[in-house]
Amino acid sequence: MAKREVINREEGALFSPAIRVGELVFTRGIVGLDSQGTLPPDIRSQARNCMEALKSLLEDAGTSVENSVKVLAFVINLKDREVFNEIYREYFPGDPPARTCVAVADMGEGVLLEIECVACMPD
Numbered sequence: 447m448a449k450r451e452v453i454n455r456e457e458g459a460l461f462s463p464a465i466r467v468g469e470l471v472f473t474r475g476i477v478g479l480d481s482q483g484t485l486p487p488d489i490r491s492q493a494r495n496c497m498e499a500l501k502s503l504l505e506d507a508g509t510s511v512e513n514s515v516k517v518l519a520f521v522i523n524l525k526d527r528e529v530f531n532e533i534y535r536e537y538f539p540g541d542p543p544a545r546t547c548v549a550v551a552d553m554g555e556g557v558l559l560e561i562e563c564v565a566c567m568p569d
Contacts, residue, residue, distance in 0.1 A: 453507045464507050469567045471507045475520070475560045476500055477553070485556045489526040492559045493533040500563055501537065509565045514543040516564040524549045526558060 448468035455462045464473045476499045478492025479485055486492055501511050521527060527547055534542075543563070553560055 454503065464503050466507055466567075470515075471504060471509055471563075471565045471567070473500065473503055473563045473565075475562045476503070477557050477560050487556065489521075489523075489529045489558045490533065492557075493530045496559055496561050497533055497537045500561060504563070504565050507565075509567050511537050511563075511565070512540075513568055514538070514563050514565045517543050517545040518562050519545065519547040520550045520553060520560045521547060522550065522553065522558050530559060 451466040452462045453464035453466060453471070461474055464471055466472075476496050477485070478495035479499075480491070480495055486495070497511075504510055504513070519530065521530065524547075530547075534545075543565075
């Protein structure tokens with residue numbers, strides 16, 4: 447059985463930011479909070495914050511966005527996909543991972559986007 451390693455868990459937290467099992471890393475859902483813990487009101491800022499947080503979390507786990515194999519994105523408004531895709535392409539300019547983008551009714555006050563990812567460890 448593969449070893450299960452928790453990445454960046456804070457004491458008393460109800461969930462782990464990421465879990466590494468064998469050669470795979472599974473992230474939690476990431477929302478677009480800025481460095482002060484504030485949620486910007488626009489999709490562009492939230493998308494950038496989500497992708498930066500994803501990049502950082504994967505690096506903490508010993509991998510990178512380049513090693514992403516699957517991304518799941520939740521958006522409140524499918525019209526926001528165009529802006530999200532613009533930011534997303536900056537982080538995945540070459541061969542992007544498989545991705546699903548789903549419209550949802552509500553993710554909490556002000557949340558326009560949430561992403562989660564599965565990545566593999568580098569060779």
